[in-house]
Amino acid sequence: MRPGILFIVVGPSGAGKDTLMDGARKALADSGRFAFARRLITRPADAGGEDHEAIGEVEFAALQAAGGLLASWNAHGLHYGLRASLRDELLRGRHIVANGSRGVLKALAGAVPRLIIINVTASPEVLARRLASRGRETPEDIAARLARRTPDLPDGIETLVVENNGAVEEGVEHFLAAIDAATRRLTLKPVPIDAWRDNIAYLPGDSILGVADFDGPGKVDVAGRLAGEGQPRSIRARINVVDSGWLLEPGEIGLSREAFAELGLPAGSEIELTRTPPQHSRDALRAKIQGRELGRNDYATLLRDIAEGRYPDSEIAAFLVAATRSLSDAEVGALARVRASFSTPLRWDEPIVVDKHSMGGIPGSRITLIVAPIVAAHGLAMPKTSSRAITSAAGTADAMEVLARVDLTADEVRRTVEQARACIAWNGRLNHSAVDDVMNAITRPLGIDSNRWSVASIISKKLTAGATHVAVDLPYGPRAKLRSREEAEELGRLFETVGRDVGLHVEAVATCGAAPIGRGIGPALEVRDVLRVLEGDAEAPPDLREKALDFAGRILSWDPAVGTLAHSRARAAALLSSGAARAALDRIVTAQGRRDPMPKPAALMHPVRAPRPGRIGEIDGWRIGGIARRAGAPFDKGAGIDLLRRVGDEVAAGEALFVIHASAAPDLEAAVAMAAADDGFVLG
Structure with a gap:
């Protein structure tokens, strides 16, 4: 049997060691694999503080002399110790967690089969705030305490660092994750089985981990380090369980031929196996399926695990169905922030950065290619990121691609906006996340659709684009995505509420979507209409022109120098009729990379x-x-x-x-x- 690990928890006052240990003790109470040591302390049991084993000084000295202590030390005028019987529990395979002292770490390392230090840390600001809340020390005493140099931890002993700067729940989760990773280390063994394109990891039925935590349709993370490398190598794999005593020993993990080659570590390497998804994530998923409201941290964990392939499609589908039925306004805002966190945001040194979005569903409504040049001609920054068509004949990115490159990098977007004040780029390369891929793969075949889920996705993309002000077009009509004006206005209120929650100024406008707008439907035909509007051609579709001016005017009204909505619309019309907007489009196209020859309507x-x-x-x-x-x-x-x-x-x-x-x-x-x-x- 593999011996257990002695985890000694250290850290400065105020770091929250006892709080994290209490939380971990409750979480691991039913596992049977962990014990939390009660320290012997020469103070009364009812003296407050930690739950300790009270002992008199004479009894303590006698126990120490008889070899009954694994380690002992003095602090604050008291004697502290850990009973030697803990070694027996370690040898029986049980892991022990104990609050310890830096001064006895070297001695403990030589007294137990395996010692790991858990160093709980927090920023100086957090430490000062927590110490002050205790009311035991003056501000001067606290400052002096924090100024003292903390002794270095001994070399050669594995140390795990747990940062505890946030909420208690977050700190406990980090603490548990550190322990979990340390206790789930296995020896790597290649298995000569060809699993084709699937990575398969094999565990024996009597694995030291307990296969119930890993077996099933989800995946696990298999990670290890090559000697001399800082970052671990990892793969995601499915678990297959083999009979005990046949292929693998209890402390081994096998990898199929493909998985072993992909991981790239030699046989015998130490491997960490992480349950996927972790319990907190699974609790959040179950809570949502039951109709309960989730918070931002819940969604961050859950969506990350979904995007990383930790859940089977059936469970993702159940989650999405539940989410379409019940998402509060606060949850939509939380989802928007979380989804935005999965992409690298663009940053702008601009007081106002504008954007526009349409819920779509109206063929020919390609007003962005007119609005963006008008806004750019006025001088506001508009880094527009747009989608390609999913079910329609053209998306904004498809239409813009008739004129110029749209698969821009973040640096190319910055350069284009610097040169031309606007861009119209494909969002797939900029603020598209793995979450979108996974969610779309489930929702589209099942026909799952949710306006609230869409609002979270849209707002997240605007956050990633670095926008401060966003105009949203909500077309309604018998054949549109939004069937009635009431539905559009209700969705508009949600857009504006969520926008405020995440720090965006959002104006949502319900527009008539009873019929196609413009004449052309399809990329080149829609661009033909756009150019006719920008060039003042007599054949320019009037409905396309008027809708573009309405939204351009609304966006220009955010400029304090323009004033009223009436003035801003007049300004937009002037920029259009003067040819300034047409010239602005040329600058955008040139900066993005002009397409030559430009596609024409098919013959x-x-x-x-x-x-x-x-x-x-x-x-x-x-x-x-x-x-x-x-x-x-x-x-x-x-x-x-x-x-x-x-x-x-x-x-x-x-x-x-x-x-x-x-x-x-x-x-x-x-x-x-x-x-x-x-x-x-x-x-x-």
């Missing part, structure tokens, strides 16, 4: 005609977008639909309603067949 075309005369009462944007995607958009930049008629127009039988553009004949034929089944136009 293969087919007009879709009205089957009978009538008045157009409705255009189903989702259907129109689906036809454009069938034609090849957004991957084929030139594919899409050119709308020729709008809601309210009177049409004759056989009159063209729209034209399908495609680059390949099979794509055109498929889109034509889809339009023949349902062209998305409702004639009254």
Whole structure:
């Protein structure tokens, strides 16, 4: 049997050693693998302080003389000691945690099979605050105490550092994690089994760890160090349990051929195995599934474990379903902050940094490519990060890619904004996190959708982009994501509330989304409309122009020098009509990297005609977008639909309603067949 470990806890007064040990004692009470030693102290049992074993000075001296103490020391006029019987418990495989003294560490190291020091630390500011709260010392005494040099810990003894600057729960979790890592060390053994692309770790049924903590569909972290390397090497693997006494000894862990090669450590290396997910994370997941409200720390732990593959898809799906049913405003704010923490934020030396977002779902509404140049021409900084299409015919990034590179690095975004005052970049390279990948992989196939979850994701991306002020477009309509004005306004209130909670100024606006905006649907066709607006072309779609001016005016109103919303809209219109916005777009495109040649609308075309005369009462944007995607958009930049008629127009039988553009004949034929089944136009 492998002996247990003696953990000796040291640290300065105020570091919180006793508090952390009390928390750990409660957490580990049912494990049976740990014991917390009661120190012998020559003071009465009812004298307060720690739970100790009271002993008289004569009895203490006699016990010490008889070899009944593992270690002893003096402090504050008292005698302290640890009973020698603790060694027997260690030899039986039990781990012991004890509050100790730096002066006896070397002696203890030679008296027990294995000693690990847990050095609990805290910043000077935290130590001073905690000492002052006790009311035992004057400020001068506390300052003198903190100024004393702490003796160095002895060399050659493994030491774990636990920082305890935050909440008690956080400190206890760090303390437990340190102990857990130390007690879960195994000897590495390669196993000649080909697991193909999956990393498999093998544990014997009688493993010293207890396989119940690791077996199941989740993964574990397998980590170890190569001699001379500072950072550990690690892989994530699934656990398979093998019969006891066959392949592996109780203190060994086996790795499949692929996993062993990927870890890159020699056989016999010391390996740490970390349960995935940790208990706090699993408790948080279960609490959310039960409908309870979680805090920021809960979400930070839980989302990190989800992103790192510590949960099977079934448990993630259960969590997401529960989250779509019950997310409080405070939880949305917590999620936004946590999601933002998974990406490196952009920092700007600007008093105002603006951004814009649309909930989408309205084909052709490509106003960002007009708003950003107007804002840049005015002089405000607008580092716009945008998404690609998921279910639509074009996202903002897809459309901008017709003109310029969008896969910018953070440094390229900074340079572009410095040179042109704005950028329109793809967010996948900037503020996309592993959380998005995992969540999208679960939510999309299952059709899980939550506006509240979306708000957290959107706000997190604005935080990562470094925005201070954000305008949010909330289109509503029978075919939009938001069905009614009431739903849009309610979501707008949530956006603004969460924005305030995380330090953003957010203005959310409910807009009519009853029909597509502009004429083009698909990247090149939408850019054609944008350029017509920026160049004052007579064929520019008026609805696209007016909506762009509305949002540009709202953003410019945040500039204290502009004044009212009416003045800011007039300023936006002037920048548009003067050509300043068009010139600003050129500067943005040049800074990002101009695309040459610029894709044009695809040459293969087919007009879709009205089957009978009538008045157009409705255009189903989702259907129109689906036809454009069938034609090849957004991957084929030139594919899409050119709308020729709008809601309210009177049409004759056989009159063209729209034209399908495609680059390949099979794509055109498929889109034509889809339009023949349902062209998305409702004639009254």
